[in-house]
Amino acid sequence: MDVEKLQRALDDFAEARNWSQFHNPKNLVMALSVECAELVEEFQWLTPEQAENVMAEAGQARRVREEMADITLYLLRLADRLGVDLEAACHDKMAGNAARYPVDAFYGSARKYNR
Amino acid sequence: MDVEKLQRALDDFAEARNWSQFHNPKNLVMALSVECAELVEEFQWLTPEQAENVMAEAGQARRVREEMADITLYLLRLADRLGVDLEAACHDKMAGNAARYPVDAFYGSARKYNR
Amino acid sequence: MDVEKLQRALDDFAEARNWSQFHNPKNLVMALSVECAELVEEFQWLTPEQAENVMAEAGQARRVREEMADITLYLLRLADRLGVDLEAACHDKMAGNAARYPVDAFYGSARKYNR
Amino acid sequence: MDVEKLQRALDDFAEARNWSQFHNPKNLVMALSVECAELVEEFQWLTPEQAENVMAEAGQARRVREEMADITLYLLRLADRLGVDLEAACHDKMAGNAARYPVDAFYGSARKYNR
Incomplete structure (x- = not known):
């Protein structure tokens, strides 16, 4: 994974919209936790067996993949901001x-x- | 970031301890959200200004870096399990x-x- | 549940320690989410069947009860602060x-x- | 707060829809954490000062109150299920x-x- 390339793209995206003002570490940590919960939401009513097969249904698979992307993006953004x-x-x-x-x-x- | 190398190391680690049985997607999603909250815990009582400088104090910096690693590791483990x-x-x-x-x-x- | 009595006790507790300065709504919401994750931690590796019986083991039962109390207390504190x-x-x-x-x-x- | 009355109403609601099958402790804990994150979402981009005044705007106030109700309801439901x-x-x-x-x-x- 080209982490630096993704971080540059995230920074360009935020700068273009003047959103960097919102991306302080405290806010980013909260946003990361919210995205994580949106992933939990996809699994909360599933049995462990249904959860194993979550990628077999197209709608679920798309949502799970998107939520995992959101988590990754906020994690990379925070790492960039904190120098980790x-x-x-x-x-x-x-x-x-x-x-x-x-x-x-x-x-x-x-x-x-x-x- | 060499994602596949980290995923292989995580799999070897779990297999050596017979922990793969616990690493079904439903459980991993819960564990990911718990690690995320442990990061939130580091920031909860900080002002936005203190949060900006969280990496300036050695103890905080170490804990923040460790929690971010834990989040990354569970995220990579889950991605491996789900084929994302x-x-x-x-x-x-x-x-x-x-x-x-x-x-x-x-x-x-x-x-x-x-x- | 005598909500007002608990809220008064929480306020007295915070005032005595000069902690009310930390209990602004943004921080309290973060603290509430952290306590919630500490409850999730008790359940993350349990099968649904083990989770049904979580109160049968004394140590688990004590921790689950304590985490549920922590969630309730922060929820009541936040409600008091927001007038809900x-x-x-x-x-x-x-x-x-x-x-x-x-x-x-x-x-x-x-x-x-x-x- | 008449906790038992609310718990009976929640149980009647779930029974009428045959949803009690989903309300095992593991799932309820996940749902509780998701509702908590929906409350965090309302605060994530606010400054501490804006967060103090969150109830002054009608739309925000309504959403915050609803999310706090959702947290309370799942907490009461879980307490009922676990006998806490x-x-x-x-x-x-x-x-x-x-x-x-x-x-x-x-x-x-x-x-x-x-x-």
Whole structure:
């Protein structure tokens, strides 16, 4: 994923509409959480089995894909505003998770996973 | 960002711990929304001005970066599970946004933006 | 539920700690959403069947009850700050829902319910 | 607030539409979080000052009141399903908060509050 290209396009889009004034970190975090909830809305009444097959129905698939795009776009916008390198942050976090959850102690355990 | 490399690493991590059983789409969407709220928590009591400077304090900066990594990781995991190409979805969404929000009609307007 | 008594106690609590300065509506809405996510966290890895029995295990039951209290308290605090009568708002909303979802057209339908 | 009366009305409403099948705790928690985000949406682009005056504009005021009703209704529905007495839970939580946040140590401190 060309993160910088998407971030430049998002910045151009906001600048053209004079929307950068609204894109402070506090507001962007709220907008990110709202987009996330719009994705949750697509799944809230589905059984786990129906959720597994959510991409098999065209209307649902389109909405899920769009909400995931919205989440990605706000996440990239926020990262741009805060100067966070998401890919490096992901690698650091995964290294931390490997140390925090040793295979032997956490094998197959959702309860330990959750706590 | 090498999305596929991160997705393979996430899959290896989950498989090694037998956690893939928990990573159905319904659960992953919930986990994504929880991580998003943990980011919101970092900003909830800050003024917009304090939020602009959130990365200037080491402890806050570390937590914000970690929460953004968690969001990214669950988003990539979900995209992998659902077969969604996030980069293509982003480009499609941005094209749709350009058509939906013409510059002239939406210049500088948060109210129209929000509705 | 004695809403006014709880609201007075919340106000006294905030005033005693000089926290009312943080309790503006924008911040309270964020805090409410964070507490809601902490409740979601208790359910995210549970199967629907495990979720039905969440109150049977003492630790889970205590945490679920506490998170529901936190949600209620922030909701009451926000209502107090905005001058919203929650009980009257609920009755109005239920009357609206009865008109919006006629029994015949929506019987047993989650899809229509969701849209 | 007559919680039991509202809970009976919600149960009658769901039963009449055969919707109780969807109202398991996992789904209700998701729905609660979605309604909460719809409230966040009303505030996301507002400055703190605009947010203070959100009830002064009729359209915003109506939407905020409706979203707060939706949150309340799902919270009451979930409490009914899980057998949680919200008022008692609130009193217990407030007693715990008084012990956890002594006035002297937390006076005027958002940072300590948040951690």
